[in-house]
Each structure stands twice: as C-alpha cells, then as structure tokens.
Amino acid sequence: MRFVFGKQDLADSARRAEHCFLLTNGLGGFCSQTLTGGAARNDHALLMACTRAPNVRWNIVHRVEEELTRNGAATHLSTQTFAKGSPEEGWQNLCFAQVDGLPRWVYQWQGVQVEKELAMDWEQNTVALRYQLENPGDTPCTLTVTPWLQFVPKGKNLRKTQTFTLRGNRVTAAGLDLTVRTNGQLTPCPLGWQTLYYPCDAPDGRRKTGLTAACLQVVCTVAPGSRQTLDLVFTLEKTAPPAARVLRQADRRCRLWERQGGFRATAARQLAQAGAAFIARRDSTGGKTILAGYPFFEDWGRDTMIALPGCTLSTGRYAEAKSILETFLQYEQDGLMPNLFPEGKTAPMYNTVDAALLFIRDVWLYARYTGDLDFVRRAWPVMERIVAAYRSGTRFGIHMEPDGLIAAGQGLDQVTWMDVRIGEILPTPRHGKPVEINAYWYNALRMLAELAATLELDGRDYAALADRVRESFRAAFWREEAGCLRDVISGTGQDEQIRCNQIWAVAQPFPLLDPGQEARVVATVQRELYTPVGLRTLAPGDPAFHPVYGGPQKERDLAYHQGTVWPFPLGAFYLAYLKVNGHSAAARRQVAHWLTALEPALREGCVGQLPEIYDGENPTASRGCFAQAWSVGELLRVYEALERSVTDFFDHK
Missing domain, CATH: 2.70.98 (Beta-galactosidase; Chain A, domain 5)
Incomplete structure (x- = not known):
C-alpha cells in the first residue's frame, strides 16, 4: 500500500x-x-x-x-x-x-x-x-x-x-x-x-x-x-x-509479505505486510516468536497467542506459526505459559491466566489450517497438563470452582490482559471469574474433545465438563435486563460494568450463549463501546471512565483499561457481528464498510501499522506503542473472514 x-x-x-x-x-x-x-x-x-x-x-x-x-x-x-x-x-x-x-x-x-x-x-x-x-x-x-x-x-x-x-x-x-x-x-x-x-x-x-x-x-x-x-x-x-x-x-521481502495470504483488499495486503514486522527469532529456543509491539514491548505470551492466528495462519505462514507454538511448548510450567521471557538467567514470568488457554486454541486453529496431526500429538500432553492444572489449581490463584468455571487472581497479581498495577493500586481488579477467561476455558475443553476424537483418544471427560461450564456460564454471567454479560464474577461491586471483554464470549468458535443472547451482546457492545478504530474498555457513562490517555505514568496507567480504545478487540467485534448475522451478504458489506476507517488509521502515527491504543472519548491520535501485533493480527482475521467465508471456524453447535 x-x-x-x-x-x-x-x-x-x-x-x-x-x-x-x-x-x-x-x-x-x-x-x-x-x-x-x-x-x-x-x-x-x-x-x-x-x-x-x-x-x-x-x-x-x-x-x-x-x-x-x-x-x-x-x-x-x-x-x-x-x-x-x-x-x-x-x-x-x-x-x-x-x-x-x-x-x-x-x-x-x-x-x-x-x-x-x-x-x-x-x-x-x-x-x-x-x-x-x-x-x-x-x-x-x-x-x-x-x-x-x-x-x-x-x-x-x-x-x-x-x-x-x-x-x-x-x-x-x-x-x-x-x-x-x-x-x-x-x-x-x-x-x-x-x-x-x-x-x-x-x-x-x-x-x-x-x-x-x-x-x-x-x-x-x-x-x-x-x-x-x-x-x-x-x-x-x-x-x-x-x-x-x-x-x-x-x-x-515487502512485496512477498504483501502477497502472503492472497488478500484482495488493499488494506488487508498492507496489514499482511505489517504483520511480518512482529515475527522474530528467539535465540533461547532457536525458534520464532512474536514481539508484542514497537517500540516498547517484548514477546509477551498473551500477546503472542492473540496475534498468532492473524499474523501467521491468516497469511499462510504456517511454518512460522508452528515454530512459535514449539517455542512455547518448551516453556510450559505448572500448566501455564510464559507471560514474559526475560533474557539471561532470569526465569520466565508466568503471571497470565489466558496465554495457556489461548495456546490450546492456537494449536486447534493450526491443525484446522494445516492438518498437521503429528504436531498436535506432540502438543497433546502439554494441553492436557494445562487443563489438569486449571482443574486442580495452579499459581496466581488460578483454579476451577465447583461450578466448573475458572477463577484467577489473588493479592496484587493481575493475570488478565487488564493487568495494570500501580504500587498497591489495582485500577481494574478482576480477581474472580473473568468473562473472557471462561469463554476461552469452555472453548479449550471443546477443542480438546474434538482433537481427541481426531487422534482416536477418549475426550468424553472434556466434553462433559464443557457442558457443565456452558450451563454455569449462562447462569453466572448473563444479565437479562441489560442484554449483556457481566465482566467478572467477584463480589467487588464492579460486576455490572460494561466492558469489551464480553465480546470474546461471542467471537469464539464454540458458542456459550443462545443466538438471541449473542445478538444482544453484540448490540450492547456496538452501542456502548464501539468506535471506528477500536472498542472502548469501559462504557463512557461509567463513573470510572477516563476520556484521555496521557500524562505521567500513573495517570496513563489509571486510564489504560478504563475507557481507553484498543484496536485489537475490534477484530472480535467484527467476527461476532458476522456470526450473529449469519455471515449474510448484508453483514459482510457492513463490516467491509466499517473497515474503511482503517485506511486513515494506517496513515496516522506509524505509517502502515496499527497502534496499541487511542484516547477513550475522541480516538483521533494513536497512543502507546505505535505498532502493535495483536491490533494487526486481529484485523487480518476479519479480512480473512470477509474474503474466504471461513464460517466453519465460527459456527460450531
């Protein structure tokens, strides 16, 4: 472009x-x-x-x-x-x-x-x-x-x-x-x-x-x-x-990257090229990894797992996807995947609840794209250890409750992507049962059950637990009067906040809600959180909403997940919108029309890239990292869904 x-x-x-x-x-x-x-x-x-x-x-x-x-x-x-x-x-x-x-x-x-x-x-x-x-x-x-x-x-x-x-x-x-x-x-x-x-x-x-x-x-x-x-x-x-x-x-190389994935849309071809910027070698494993963002970030586990499908699978870079997954296979510990790989002799940090669950999703997606069952067999023991650790309990308060749902977080540990901590202050305390984590958990169980059948293994226990999780999820998270999902079940008094995390419960391949509920979630997110360049992390009417991201570190951190607009959840919103509208021609035209807003976004800030965040009230200028892997990757998945009708990835019953 x-x-x-x-x-x-x-x-x-x-x-x-x-x-x-x-x-x-x-x-x-x-x-x-x-x-x-x-x-x-x-x-x-x-x-x-x-x-x-x-x-x-x-x-x-x-x-x-x-x-x-x-x-x-x-x-x-x-x-x-x-x-x-x-x-x-x-x-x-x-x-x-x-x-x-x-x-x-x-x-x-x-x-x-x-x-x-x-x-x-x-x-x-x-x-x-x-x-x-x-x-x-x-x-x-x-x-x-x-x-x-x-x-x-x-x-x-x-x-x-x-x-x-x-x-x-x-x-x-x-x-x-x-x-x-x-x-x-x-x-x-x-x-x-x-x-x-x-x-x-x-x-x-x-x-x-x-x-x-x-x-x-x-x-x-x-x-x-x-x-x-x-x-x-x-x-x-x-x-x-x-x-x-x-x-x-x-x-x-630039021309090759632009062609990878075979996208027709000009902006999608640019994003395919942009995604290549984040894939790098990791000397400690001899494999590949994904850097979360330039110029500030390193290769964070959560960011890698979120960015991987768009930056590699959607663009046909299957060997690199496999190498990245191999890198993380080597570092599984106590059922967790690293959140950060420090250099030298310092041990990796494992303070993330979502990276391991998203790892299972990415292995499942990799198998769907490539049919590489030999790799799935190598990854299978690690994926089973992840589920076993989450069921029995592991570090950072991560454990399965009697209702089958996953709870996480304790003390000052922040283990979801809304992870800011300022000394003793947790601006977004999400200890308890976070909505997107339980959506990932349910899907991980369904994916293991499906992969078990493919590998001729017994996956009935995973399927049975998934049935229980879905029933508990609907009972715990659904807010009938508001037409949306609670963000976290914690008993802190903040469970009624309208946040973007609920959109991942709709965008997952295996549905947790009935079609009517999914459609209402998408409508609520569109009404309260949608902007043309990303989703707000908190509804503007909430007393905790911060309209501007900027100033000294403390001020930035207090605003980071309190209304600040993030481009990467926009990918899940568009995929969810297509899903609840049956991937109809009208829905596809609407999403393609909305995506027009990406073209000026690609001109602003780092040219040809998508940033980490924007201000919450009026998202005009990019903030944070000027180039962010998961922003690029998640929007690539939307273009893929529009151009290739990959409905089989999203329409499981």
Missing part, C-alpha cells in the same frame, strides 16, 4: 513528530524515524540493533544529519529538534515522503534534487541508505552525512564519559564495533555532542532529551550537470553488504 506525504502534511511540528515509519530485521532490531528523518522519541533509531534475539537491543545509530551545500550556502535535508538551539528544518526542502514497504524521500533545493532510500537487512544488524543526487547547475554541490551515535542499551542514556574510537571505517564503543561501508569520502571529525529533544516522549512523562555523539562524516560532491549515487551501510556484522543488495532484497 503506497502512502505519500508532502510538506503540506508535515508543516505542523506535531505532525512532523507523530508520523514515523518502521522497518524490522527479524531479530527484534528495527529502524524507525519520523517521516522527516529525525528522532522524536528516545526509542527512535536509524539502527536499533539486537545482539541477542529478540530483546537485547542497542541504539547504535540514533539518526543521521544531512547537509547540502552549494555556492557557499547550506541547507539541511534532515529535520531534528534539540534541547537548545535552532532546529534542523530539512522538511522545508521536501518534495514528498513515500512509504511503500520501504521509505523513500525526494528533496529539492536550488535545483539540486536528492532522492533517498533506506532498508534493513534480514536477520542482520544492518541498515543501508542510498542517496541519488542530480545537480543541473553550473557549480558543484556537496552532501555531508553525519551519523549521530549512542551505543547504549535501548532506553538508556548516553553519557559524555563514553568513548568512541574510529579506526578506518570502524567505530568501537561499549564493546561493540560498527562498520561503515560507503562509496563516499569517509573522514574523521572531532568528537561532537548534541542533545536532542523528544516531543513524543515529553507529554507522557518519559525522558524528553537524549545525548548523541559524532566522530565521522561521509561527504559526496557532485559535479555540475551530473548525477551521483552515495551509498552508506551501517552494520554490527563482520562484513558490510552492498547497499544495492540490501535495498533490492528488502523490497522483494
């Missing part, structure tokens, strides 16, 4: 800061800058390298300064704000910026035209830039590119005690070596320092300035009436590949 921005789109400083692009390298490393070529966040980087996939990341090349000179005059092509001093205003020379998988810029100044492209190499900590300069004038012009470096772990501060050593074309700092390959003139320069200002971090109470250092420059002079190409490659690898090869192969 081709996105084009002119200086008309970027004349406002706020818009220059908010619009960015994202490239990834399959290791957890990435390249992300504003569309005007600057760093508006601490986590922006031209080369965010990953030295141990997927989470040991280093901000190596923070940005590049680009200065064009001619006849004694000078101008910037780069754009950057600083803590002190005048900004670089290169956006004023911009003809247009384009993102079509890879970003590209065209500048013009005094008749000189500069075209710029960049790309990352795959599974390498390498970024390549190409400048094509055309000088129609009668005097030479010179482009000087200065890489501003950090060599610090992602999110950390550079200090002036850091040393940078340049030997030939190699910079050494913090025990890492950066090789610079160029056909331009590489020259050392006195060590210089700049303190950048981060306009996207400042409003959220994050660190609003960052120090950078420069020790080299690359110069290219273009004779009058001629054209010249300047190539630059920055890498932590032993050898630096040619820029042309990196650019060519990266473009081919």
Whole structure:
C-alpha cells in the first residue's frame, strides 16, 4: 500500500513528530524515524540493533544529519529538534515522503534534487541508505552525512564519559564495533555532542532529551550537470553488504509479505505486510516468536497467542506459526505459559491466566489450517497438563470452582490482559471469574474433545465438563435486563460494568450463549463501546471512565483499561457481528464498510501499522506503542473472514 506525504502534511511540528515509519530485521532490531528523518522519541533509531534475539537491543545509530551545500550556502535535508538551539528544518526542502514497504524521500533545493532510500537487512544488524543526487547547475554541490551515535542499551542514556574510537571505517564503543561501508569520502571529525529533544516522549512523562555523539562524516560532491549515487551501510556484522543488495532484497521481502495470504483488499495486503514486522527469532529456543509491539514491548505470551492466528495462519505462514507454538511448548510450567521471557538467567514470568488457554486454541486453529496431526500429538500432553492444572489449581490463584468455571487472581497479581498495577493500586481488579477467561476455558475443553476424537483418544471427560461450564456460564454471567454479560464474577461491586471483554464470549468458535443472547451482546457492545478504530474498555457513562490517555505514568496507567480504545478487540467485534448475522451478504458489506476507517488509521502515527491504543472519548491520535501485533493480527482475521467465508471456524453447535 503506497502512502505519500508532502510538506503540506508535515508543516505542523506535531505532525512532523507523530508520523514515523518502521522497518524490522527479524531479530527484534528495527529502524524507525519520523517521516522527516529525525528522532522524536528516545526509542527512535536509524539502527536499533539486537545482539541477542529478540530483546537485547542497542541504539547504535540514533539518526543521521544531512547537509547540502552549494555556492557557499547550506541547507539541511534532515529535520531534528534539540534541547537548545535552532532546529534542523530539512522538511522545508521536501518534495514528498513515500512509504511503500520501504521509505523513500525526494528533496529539492536550488535545483539540486536528492532522492533517498533506506532498508534493513534480514536477520542482520544492518541498515543501508542510498542517496541519488542530480545537480543541473553550473557549480558543484556537496552532501555531508553525519551519523549521530549512542551505543547504549535501548532506553538508556548516553553519557559524555563514553568513548568512541574510529579506526578506518570502524567505530568501537561499549564493546561493540560498527562498520561503515560507503562509496563516499569517509573522514574523521572531532568528537561532537548534541542533545536532542523528544516531543513524543515529553507529554507522557518519559525522558524528553537524549545525548548523541559524532566522530565521522561521509561527504559526496557532485559535479555540475551530473548525477551521483552515495551509498552508506551501517552494520554490527563482520562484513558490510552492498547497499544495492540490501535495498533490492528488502523490497522483494515487502512485496512477498504483501502477497502472503492472497488478500484482495488493499488494506488487508498492507496489514499482511505489517504483520511480518512482529515475527522474530528467539535465540533461547532457536525458534520464532512474536514481539508484542514497537517500540516498547517484548514477546509477551498473551500477546503472542492473540496475534498468532492473524499474523501467521491468516497469511499462510504456517511454518512460522508452528515454530512459535514449539517455542512455547518448551516453556510450559505448572500448566501455564510464559507471560514474559526475560533474557539471561532470569526465569520466565508466568503471571497470565489466558496465554495457556489461548495456546490450546492456537494449536486447534493450526491443525484446522494445516492438518498437521503429528504436531498436535506432540502438543497433546502439554494441553492436557494445562487443563489438569486449571482443574486442580495452579499459581496466581488460578483454579476451577465447583461450578466448573475458572477463577484467577489473588493479592496484587493481575493475570488478565487488564493487568495494570500501580504500587498497591489495582485500577481494574478482576480477581474472580473473568468473562473472557471462561469463554476461552469452555472453548479449550471443546477443542480438546474434538482433537481427541481426531487422534482416536477418549475426550468424553472434556466434553462433559464443557457442558457443565456452558450451563454455569449462562447462569453466572448473563444479565437479562441489560442484554449483556457481566465482566467478572467477584463480589467487588464492579460486576455490572460494561466492558469489551464480553465480546470474546461471542467471537469464539464454540458458542456459550443462545443466538438471541449473542445478538444482544453484540448490540450492547456496538452501542456502548464501539468506535471506528477500536472498542472502548469501559462504557463512557461509567463513573470510572477516563476520556484521555496521557500524562505521567500513573495517570496513563489509571486510564489504560478504563475507557481507553484498543484496536485489537475490534477484530472480535467484527467476527461476532458476522456470526450473529449469519455471515449474510448484508453483514459482510457492513463490516467491509466499517473497515474503511482503517485506511486513515494506517496513515496516522506509524505509517502502515496499527497502534496499541487511542484516547477513550475522541480516538483521533494513536497512543502507546505505535505498532502493535495483536491490533494487526486481529484485523487480518476479519479480512480473512470477509474474503474466504471461513464460517466453519465460527459456527460450531
């Protein structure tokens, strides 16, 4: 999908800061800058390298300064704000910026035209830039590119005690070596320092300035009436590949990702490409994983299980889906799946009740797509241990009550996706029986019963327990007078809040409610929580509703699940809407019409991606992670349902 921005789109400083692009390298490393070529966040980087996939990341090349000179005059092509001093205003020379998988810029100044492209190499900590300069004038012009470096772990501060050593074309700092390959003139320069200002971090109470250092420059002079190409490659690898090869192969990958899944809708093809950005290698297992979001998150178990069907199965990336499931198979413990994989010798964190149940769902879905029963047989003992642990009780208060429903959470542990904790404060305490967890539980039992029959095993116990769970669920959660489901059975007085979690009880493959009840849930969610870019986490009329997400960490956390709009539940809403309307032609047209709102959403924030969240009252600007895996994955499932009539995944009786 081709996105084009002119200086008309970027004349406002706020818009220059908010619009960015994202490239990834399959290791957890990435390249992300504003569309005007600057760093508006601490986590922006031209080369965010990953030295141990997927989470040991280093901000190596923070940005590049680009200065064009001619006849004694000078101008910037780069754009950057600083803590002190005048900004670089290169956006004023911009003809247009384009993102079509890879970003590209065209500048013009005094008749000189500069075209710029960049790309990352795959599974390498390498970024390549190409400048094509055309000088129609009668005097030479010179482009000087200065890489501003950090060599610090992602999110950390550079200090002036850091040393940078340049030997030939190699910079050494913090025990890492950066090789610079160029056909331009590489020259050392006195060590210089700049303190950048981060306009996207400042409003959220994050660190609003960052120090950078420069020790080299690359110069290219273009004779009058001629054209010249300047190539630059920055890498932590032993050898630096040619820029042309990196650019060519990266473009081919983007075109391949766009075609994967065979989607017809332009936005769906873009989302298929976007989903590839989150799939990365995990060195600890030698397999694949899914990073939850850029630029902040790592590979969270819950997020991975939610994002996996859309990002891999809907796009035909079955081998990667299998590898991801294999990764989690290795880490099952006490019937739980990891919520977070810390690096080094630290043990994984298992504080999630939903990841293990969603793992069962994803194995079932994988088998439906591929027919790979050998993998199901390998996963079967783990899935049985999960159900056994939930029945008998495991960590974090996760256990089955006498009525067959699952209760979870104790003390200050938050184990559902609404998991914020602020010291001793739990903004969304969901201890007890959460509605979506019991929907997952019921479906896991039905799926095991079905898989048991396929494997010629005895699954009657799972089917019998599922019957009891469905009866208890209807009795406990259904609110006849409100036409919706309780969010959690806890006895805390908050059970009557209208939240988005109930939509997953309708969107699951195996129904818990009768058709009339399902239709009323969808209608209530549409009336109270629906927005074109996501579902609100709490109805606006609730006294606890927070209309805006922003400010210091505590203020953000208090709003996070108290009305803030999340795109990823929108996938379940659309699937549920199709389901209760019998996947009719009219329902499909309606959902396709609603999905039109995604096209402007893909232009805002990180171009071509969907974000983590929006404000609850007026969801106009993206917040949180500018690219979120489960947002992309869940909407891909909707496009798949529209284009392929996959009703057999949703219409079990």
